[in-house]
Amino acid sequence: MNLHKLTIDAKGIHYKELNEMIENALNEGYKEIDLINVNGQRYIGDGLTFPDRKLNIYGTPGNDMAAFMNGLTIEVFANGQDGIGNTMNAGKIIVHGSAGDILGYGMRGGEIFIKGDVGYRVGIHMKEYQDKIPVLVVGGKAGDFLGEYMAGGRIIVLGLTLKDGEPITGLYCGTGMHGGVMYLRGELQPYQLGKEVKVVDMEDEDYKFIDKYVTEFVKLFGYSKEYIMSKPFYKLIPYNKRPYGKLYAY
DSSP: OOOSEEEEEOTTOOHHHHHHHHHHHHHHTOSEEEEEEEESOOOTTTTOEEEEEEEEEEEEOOTTTTTTOEEEEEEESSOOOTTTTTTOOEEEEEESSOOOSSTTTTOOSSEEEESSOOOSSTTTTOOOBTTBOOEEEESSOOOTTTTTTOEEEEEEEOOTTOOTTOOSSOSSBTTTOOEEEEEESSOOOGGGBOTTEEEEOOOHHHHHHHHHHHHHHHHHHOOOHHHHHTSOOEEEEESOSOTTGGGSOO
């Protein structure tokens, strides 16, 4: 029996049954699963710990895909919905389209690559610990509250879908941010920034970091690396690590 690859037709299957089928197949030893005819089923890949396995999704998965995921590669050949990578610990997510709101909510590890645009509150509450640093790369633009209350990790926004004069992100970027770094390939106006974040000069290590993830982005989605790197990046960091420290009695 060939346990290398399995195809599961998700048409008309309830999300609970579908997720049980996926987990059972991975436990049986299948290395790669093609999910076809996916149409809004929620919680795909949640909590799974299979670092050497891959899930290919054809269709649009529902909310909270890959929440609490501990290791798996998920590639979506369509758009994604809200809450992708919610509190994700490890693994890799690739979306050949756009994604919705709260992408990477509380993300604690792993990598997410989105080819297109993303919605509101992307990267909210991202965090890092020692060498466990989550990374989120967006090919297009982001909505309001990008990096809200961000405590760690890295966000890269490339702005490749922008029209002339269109901003790379919405309002309140970095509101409540107290850790981590954001890199935006496009200039921000002061009114777009939360009061807790500032723009600082790029350093050599920043360019090395961006180069690594742009190289991976180009490999996944086929853009020109030279074109992406020809435009300046802006680095955003928080003013301090305890912006609300005075609200507490200690």
